[in-house]
Amino acid sequence: MDGIVVDARGLRCPMPLLKARKALSALQAGERLEVWATDPGAEADFKAYCAQTGHLWLGIEPGDDDTSPWLKITLACHR
Amino acid sequence: MSDVHNVATQAGSAAGIALILSKDAPDAARAAFSLAATVIALGDPAAIFFTQQGIYWLSHAAQSSPDLDELRGFCQEEGVRFIACSDSLAQTSLSADDLLPGVEVAGAISFYQFARTVAVSLFI
Numbered sequence: 319m320d321g322i323v324v325d326a327r328g329l330r331c332p333m334p335l336l337k338a339r340k341a342l343s344a345l346q347a348g349e350r351l352e353v354w355a356t357d358p359g360a361e362a363d364f365k366a367y368c369a370q371t372g373h374l375w376l377g378i379e380p381g382d383d384d385t386s387p388w389l390k391i392t393l394a395c396h397r
Numbered sequence: 398m399s400d401v402h403n404v405a406t407q408a409g410s411a412a413g414i415a416l417i418l419s420k421d422a423p424d425a426a427r428a429a430f431s432l433a434a435t436v437i438a439l440g441d442p443a444a445i446f447f448t449q450q451g452i453y454w455l456s457h458a459a460q461s462s463p464d465l466d467e468l469r470g471f472c473q474e475e476g477v478r479f480i481a482c483s484d485s486l487a488q489t490s491l492s493a494d495d496l497l498p499g500v501e502v503a504g505a506i507s508f509y510q511f512a513r514t515v516a517v518s519l520f521i
Contacts, residue, residue: 336435
C-alpha cells in the first residue's frame, strides 16, 4: 500500500486514535494511513475523527489473515 | 433539526474539556486520561484538576500500569494542563517536588477560570 500501517490491534480506546494521529502528522496530504484495530468503537470514532479534522475516510473492511476478527480502516491525510 | 445544529455550533465555539479527578482508583484515572487525551488529539483544549484522592496520580510513586502510564504521558506531551489542587496537596504528605514535571499547583479559582471557557466539565 502507498502509505503506512498502524497496528493498533488489542489496544483499548483511545490508543488507536492517538497512534493514528501521531502517524498522520508525518504524512503528506493525500497519503494513506491504514489502521488495524480490534476496538469495537473504532469505526464510529474514526469517522467522527475524520469529520472533525478533515482527514478523508476511505473505508473499512474486515482483516483477513488472522484467527480472531479485526478491522482495517483506511484514511487519507488532509492538510 | 436546526435547533440541534445551533446547539452543536455553540458547543463548537467553546470546545474543550475540564475534568476533576477526585479518586485514586485506576478506572477513574483511565476515564480522565482517556477523555483528556482524546479531546487534545482533536485539537481542543483539556485540563484535569486533581483533587482529594486524585492527587495520587500526580505522584511519581503512583502504582500505575503500562497502558495507563502511556495515556498519562500522552496527555503531558500533548499539552493537557495538569492542575494539582493546592488544598488537597496540603492534606497529603506530598510536596510539590514529589509531583510530575509540568504540574501546576493552584486552587479552585484557577481551575474555574479554565472550566468556564470550555464546553464540557465532568467530576470523576
